[in-house]
Amino acid sequence: MSALSDQLVTFAILTYLVAMISHAVEFALGNARKVAVAAPARELVGAGVGGAGGSVDEPATPSVPERPDRSTGRAVLAGRIAAWLTVLGAALHLGAVVTRGIAAERMPWGNMYEFVLTVTWIGAAAWLVVLWKQPSLRRLGLFLTLVMVLLLAFAELKLYVQVVPLMPALQSYWFIIHVSTIIFSSGIFLLGVVPAAAYLMRAGWEQGRRSFPYTLARRLPAAAGLERLTFTLHAFAFPIFTFAVIAGAIWAEAAWGRAWGWDPKETWAFISWVVYAGYLHARATPSVKRSVATWIAVVGFLTVLMNLFGVNFFFTGLHSYAGV
Template sequence: MPVNQTLSNFSDTAFQTAFVIYLLALVLSLVYYGKMQGVIDARRTRERVGEKELVTVGAGADDPDGRGGGGGTDGAVEDAEDAEDTALTDEEFADKEASANKWGGMTQSLVWLGVLVHVVSVVLRGLATERFPFGNLYEYVLVITAFTMAATTVVIQRREWRVVWPWLLTPILALLFFGGTELYAESAPVVPALQSNWLPIHVSTVSFGGAIGILSGIASLLYLLRIWQPKGKERGFFGAVAKPLPSAKKLDGLAYKSAIVTLPTLGLGIVLGAIWAEAAWGRYWGWDPKETVSFITWILYAAYLHARATAGWRDHKAAWINILALATMIFNLFFINMVVSGLHSYAGLN
């Protein structure tokens, strides 16, 4: 079938535009991240000042004659007085917080714009070839990153979650860069093996499951960072990095809820792929490398959910399983498709 080169060029332009918008959003999100570190420091300073006032009142009650009978309160008072010197007034703190939130709002708006342009790129690619844009690895990366960004943008609506954007945009930009440079393929008809109605059904299901899996895996990574640097007890460089993140409980909850969606979606995608395999190759399952690794990935997500609900595994042990599942999925996407020879080897080609 003929390819509309004009629409194909527009798709490429939209892809490049989305990449630039995401890159600008990453810059804004990093500024927001830094400003939130300042807001948290200011809030904690104000809290220490409040504690100093309570200590001072308590010391005065214990020693009404002012003769220094307060004992161990002297050091606490002195520390709090140091904090008072740098504490912001209510108005200054409100201005500082509003300034940070403004950067967060700009980041969110820019991400929404990027998602819109990203989806336009996917649609134009499909219109240019008069098929669903799932014919090669470039198109698959284009689609799975679009699913990831759209789903993440919907999930990250609350202000407290906006600090997660640098951690999400960085891997997405890396995927887009690699896809647009090393995996790029000109718009063209797909190979005969992919000319099936099962193509959009199977690949879109797997893409959506993988997109949610990316969100879940990153949330588990941040959860491990947060339990290593507990809220209010951060230390050193990694403590400063972790400071603006939500609590470990919230990050773990996000990873768990996302995995609950990932498991059945990937499972459905595997089943649909098996049905397609029977129609195309005369068998449902043949332990092809991609089939095998896909099944292993699904098993790992099932193991994560089981471990997450099992006493004694609800801490970092379960999170490591989720991260291993993400790593296996990425391994399947690139290494299995591009290096290992199998029935799915054509996935990297037109």
């Protein structure tokens, strides 16, 4: 089962990669150009006054219907292929998580490799739900699949460890409660940063900026819709993340005799909580520009990445038993 899980991860990465390429093709061709199809001009000859030397009316304006350029149809096809490939990639991804858990005979969250594997699947699954609800947002799949490829490849190359039994310190029912909610909220935050970054690019394009990466944004959905999606995802994930932090403190009290000790993981979790709370507060404050609030959300995800990777690579603490 462990070997099967490893193979499924590889196949999932390749599938996400092909989906990303298909989304890139959709971007390249999806300019919705129109081609004029000229109709033959017709002359309307009048019955002249008095017979000879009759006047000739002005030629009628030729009818010029428009049809979409074939590149637009190919772009739609590429986008649909990308969406279905993302579904396939998520299915392979889920298979990798499940078989890893079967091989370990526990929930597959015992180390950083398994944690990243599950967080990224939550992000992909949440994206498919959003895509099902709002198909017009499909072009965001380019950025989502890019994130999937990068994080999964990093997990395979740098975080991979063999299946091992769960550490004694983690053998508690709080393991499922705390880690599952952290994983779920982190996966939604992972998805949330995609429309946040897209909004910042699209808003810049709508304001007249024409330098890269704003030129990429001219084929993205409208900025207002991207901003609303960003807020919806973060407003949904934040209470779950808050519960996860509280559950972690309760577990720490039971395991270590204190609820809070400024361990690096605890500290960065608190920093992430403060930043995301700041984003939601800024988003609810009319005097704060939406772009400023969205930048706070992006910074929040950077703190999540720091807690996920930076703390484990550069610091040691009570959470170091999770391994990398």
